[in-house]
Amino acid sequence: xxxxxxxxxxxxxxxxxxxxxxxxxxxxxxxxxxxxxxxxxxxxxxxxxxxxxxxxxxxxxxxxxxxxxxxxxxxxxxxxxxxxxxxxxxxxxxxxxxxxxxxxxxxxxxxxxxxxxxxxxxxxxxxxxxxxxxxxxxxxxxxxxxxxxxxxxxxxxxxxxxxxxxxxxxxxxxxxxxxxxxxxxxxxxxxxxxxxxxxxxxxxxxxxxxxxxxxxxxxxxxxxxxxxxxxxxxxxxxxxxxxxxxxxxxxxxxxxxxxxxxxxxxxxxxxxxxxxxxxxxxxxxxxxxxxxxxxxxxxxxxxxxxxxxxxxxxx
Amino acid sequence: xxxxxxxxxxxxxxxxxxxxxxxxxxxxxxxxxxxxxxxxxxxxxxxxxxxxxxxxxxxxxxxxxxxxxxxxxxxxxxxxxxxxxxxxxxxxxxxxxxxxxxxxxxxxxxxxxxxxxxxxxxxxxxxxxxxxxxxxxxxxxxxxxxxxxxxxxxxxxxxxxxxxxxxxxxxxxxxxxxxxxxxxxxxxxxxxxxxxxxxxxxxxxxxxxxxxxxxxxxxxxxxxxxxxxxxxxxxxxxxxxxxxxxxxxxxxxxxxxxxxxxxxxxxxxxxxxxxxxxxxxxxxxxxxxxxxxxxxxxxxxxxxxxxxxxxxxxxxxxxxxxxxxxxxxxxxxxxxxxxxxxxxxxxxxxxxxxxxxxxxxxxxxxxxxxxxxxxxxxxxxxxxxxxxxxxxxxxxxxxxxxxxxxxxxxxxxxxxxxxxxxxxxxxxxxxxxxxxxxxxxxxxxxxxxxxxxxxxxxxxxxxxxxxxxxxxxxxxxxxxxxxxxxxxxxxxxxxxxxxxxxx
Numbered sequence: 067x068x069x070x071x072x073x074x075x076x077x078x079x080x081x082x083x084x085x086x087x088x089x090x091x092x093x094x095x096x097x098x099x100x101x102x103x104x105x106x107x108x109x110x111x112x113x114x115x116x117x118x119x120x121x122x123x124x125x126x127x128x129x130x131x132x133x134x135x136x137x138x139x140x141x142x143x144x145x146x147x148x149x150x151x152x153x154x155x156x157x158x159x160x161x162x163x164x165x166x167x168x169x170x171x172x173x174x175x176x177x178x179x180x181x182x183x184x185x186x187x188x189x190x191x192x193x194x195x196x197x198x199x200x201x202x203x204x205x206x207x208x209x210x211x212x213x214x215x216x217x218x219x220x221x222x223x224x225x226x227x228x229x230x231x232x233x234x235x236x237x238x239x240x241x242x243x244x245x246x247x248x249x250x251x252x253x254x255x256x257x258x259x260x261x262x263x264x265x266x267x268x269x270x271x272x273x274x275x276x277x278x279x280x281x282x283x284x285x286x287x288x289x290x291x292x293x294x295x296x297x298x299x300x301x302x303x304x305x306x307x308x309x310x311x312x313x314x315x316x317x318x319x320x321x322x323x324x325x326x327x328x329x330x331x332x333x334x335x336x337x338x339x340x341x342x343x344x345x346x347x348x349x350x351x352x353x354x355x356x357x358x359x360x361x362x363x364x365x366x367x368x369x370x371x372x373x374x375x376x377x378x379x380x381x
Numbered sequence: 382x383x384x385x386x387x388x389x390x391x392x393x394x395x396x397x398x399x400x401x402x403x404x405x406x407x408x409x410x411x412x413x414x415x416x417x418x419x420x421x422x423x424x425x426x427x428x429x430x431x432x433x434x435x436x437x438x439x440x441x442x443x444x445x446x447x448x449x450x451x452x453x454x455x456x457x458x459x460x461x462x463x464x465x466x467x468x469x470x471x472x473x474x475x476x477x478x479x480x481x482x483x484x485x486x487x488x489x490x491x492x493x494x495x496x497x498x499x500x501x502x503x504x505x506x507x508x509x510x511x512x513x514x515x516x517x518x519x520x521x522x523x524x525x526x527x528x529x530x531x532x533x534x535x536x537x538x539x540x541x542x543x544x545x546x547x548x549x550x551x552x553x554x555x556x557x558x559x560x561x562x563x564x565x566x567x568x569x570x571x572x573x574x575x576x577x578x579x580x581x582x583x584x585x586x587x588x589x590x591x592x593x594x595x596x597x598x599x600x601x602x603x604x605x606x607x608x609x610x611x612x613x614x615x616x617x618x619x620x621x622x623x624x625x626x627x628x629x630x631x632x633x634x635x636x637x638x639x640x641x642x643x644x645x646x647x648x649x650x651x652x653x654x655x656x657x658x659x660x661x662x663x664x665x666x667x668x669x670x671x672x673x674x675x676x677x678x679x680x681x682x683x684x685x686x687x688x689x690x691x692x693x694x695x696x697x698x699x700x701x702x703x704x705x706x707x708x709x710x711x712x713x714x715x716x717x718x719x720x721x722x723x724x725x726x727x728x729x730x731x732x733x734x735x736x737x738x739x740x741x742x743x744x745x746x747x748x749x750x751x752x753x754x755x756x757x758x759x760x761x762x763x764x765x766x767x768x769x770x771x772x773x774x775x776x777x778x779x780x781x782x783x784x785x786x787x788x789x790x791x792x793x794x795x796x797x798x799x800x801x802x803x804x805x806x807x808x809x810x811x812x813x814x815x816x817x818x819x820x821x822x823x824x825x826x827x828x829x830x831x832x833x834x835x836x837x838x839x840x841x842x843x844x845x846x847x848x849x850x851x852x853x854x855x856x857x858x859x860x861x862x863x864x865x866x867x868x869x870x871x872x873x874x875x876x877x878x879x880x881x882x883x884x
Binding site: 093119248252253254255256257258260264265267268269270271272273274331332 | 662681683716723727736741
């Protein structure tokens with residue numbers, strides 16, 4: 067019996083996603099002390115507002131990464147959802163139609179990604195990159211290059227209003243996150259995701275339909291991205307062809323610093339969402355400290371390397 | 382030439398070597414034998430400077446040395462040819478031979494002409510007719526092995542370790558390899574020959590050293606020792622004690638559970654047929670690469686057969702898939718325990734429940750308490766050494782990992798259990814337990830198919846043996862006809878009894 071099997075309570079605390087939670091708390095305390103404005107009600111509300119769309123994308127991205135894949139098409143799905151939101155009259159009565167169209171786009175894109183990866187054995191990187199580009203082309207064609215129109219008030223409220231300082235968008239993220247956590251950590255489906263992610267051949271040999279799990283996971287990711295696109299368009303209020311730009315990489319980075327292993331089979335929803343919160347907090351702190359926006363990018367790179375080194379050492 | 386004295390070495394959780402002394406002389410072929418886990422690989426790696434001993438000394442050419450790196454040992458003329466070749470399939474024979482020691486022009490680019498010419502020299506010296514320009518991926522396994530040996534000859538090789546060199550070649554190729562090794566011996570090279578095959582040791586080697594559980598058991602001239610003595614030294618007890626007794630009445634008229642007819646997988650299995658009967662252990666023997674694993678995988682649906690039929694309990698399965706076979710009560714434990722068997726990132730409970738998740742689910746949610754309770758019951762039943770159902774399988778020993786896999790299948794495979802190399806990398810104690818479990822499952826009526834490269838296992842456990850050679854079923858053996866010699870004969874040549882063997 068190896069000593070590694072015996073875990074002290076402290077070690078157990080450091081297993082799973084705990085380090086990222088500790089890091090998040092330390093980050094908030096340090097930033098709050100260094101720049102008191104960081105913890106002002108307005109700033110906190112603002113950060114939570116920004117966290118919501120990223121967090122929603124991260125939820126979907128986590129499923130994909132747990133399978134050892136990644137989804138580069140999420141930003142394109144977000145922009146497409148945002149374009150769909152403004153392609154109607156801009157009145158609240160169109161909201162059900164907008165949601166329907168958006169979810170349908172999400173499902174279709176997810177199916178395309180999932181089928182390419184599962185049935186055609188295209189690498190996730192190439193499959194989702196190709197789908198991203200095709201989707202972009204379709205969107206440009208539809209909008210003739212310059213989307214116009216208004217986001218209905220209801221969506222604007224969802225994306226930018228708060229309930230006593232707590233953004234509605236964040237509530238949506240928390241509900242989706244809780245649902246995803248149950249699905250991943252309590253449901254049979256989630257166990258199958260971990261089994262396939264940990265060893266696709268092994269999973270097939272215990273009778274799991276790995277193709278079905280793969281396709282389902284890409285659909286979840288694309289649908290989450292579509293929802294995030296609606297939330298973000300409501301936050302921004304106007305629409306261009308690149309709503310959500312950068313979210314593909316930010317969502318992957320958030321999941322990775324939250325302890326989701328790119329090799330698959332390891333990580334939690336909670337950890338990934340905490341990773342997203344860390345990213346948002348860092349971006350915000352950079353601006354509060356009066357550093358140029360460009361510093362965000364540099365710090366993001368440093369955080370990625372630090373996270374990667376940390377998890378390599380732990381595993 | 383090379384002496385290792387009183388070598389100690391441990392790894393986390395295992396004491397790999399406890400005071401082993403081993404010596405090989407110039408111009409001798411010295412066999413190093415022992416069960417899996419006896420310490421042969423560790424000893425080889427210490428000799429080659431891959432691992433450092435915790436205690437003990439190495440003397441090379443009469444003077445004490447401390448290898449600072451594998452490169453250091455290599456520079457002094459010590460080469461190891463591992464079971465897994467270190468070749469680059471897309472490079473040429475010549476480029477592979479000089480890998481890491483490229484011949485340069487004055488401009489610093491690679492001198493292809495010189496590389497090719499010198500490679501041709503080395504190959505000629507080895508007596509191998511190979512074009513230095515051909516790509517390694519186009520060569521047969523036997524020729525690839527010659528390239529590995531040629532790599533060693535480029536340098537002034539003084540000591541050569543070969544780890545199971547015949548595991549992947551057969552018949553005629555083995556004899557060719559032996560000739561080359563004898564020629565090297567005549568040139569004064571000290572050769573350490575690691576093998577499981579006792580008949581090879583008697584055909585080729587001068588002396589033999591047996592290791593068991595990290596300790597030196599004996600060293601003796603091959604001419605003065607019997608086969609039985611070597612076996613009992615390796616195992617540490619009589620073979621008869623290892624295997625559970627066969628049930629007295631095993632009739633051939635037991636009901637057929639699974640029948641595979643004319644299974645073909647292009648290039649790997651040709652027209653192979655197999656019948657499994659309830660309550661019997663069928664051994665599937667043959668050289669590595671003879672198509673055993675592929676045949677089993679095709680039956681289980683893990684590989685797609687291009688032709689052939691599969692019948693289970695009288696029902697024809699048109700398109701076998703693992704899911705369909707599991708539903709019919711068939712299970713498979715892969716030879717690749719870590720890659721295809723266990724979910725290494727998950728705990729014991731999740732590994733045991735993996736093929737039976739539906740049983741522990743209600744409305745799509747997993748009942749983890751029930752899953753854990755079931756796992757605890759299996760841990761007790763199979764005597765799996767671990768700290769409960771939440772133990773990560775990654776930290777467990779090979780034997781206990783294998784028992785986790787047996788526990789996974791034992792409850793749900795009530796018809797057929799296929800086991801591919803079930804005792805690979807498992808210590809003797811766990812082996813005995815695994816044999817008992819297999820026999821107990823058979824007694825409950827399960828048809829067990831066991832693929833094994835270890836002949837004593839095939840002979841000691843099987844009620845019925847199917848031998849494969851080069852993708853074909855070469856023959857079947859039953860009852861008293863099951864002997865190591867008969868299995869080898871079928872595995873290596875067409876005429877039974879006509880084993881090609883050195884004089």
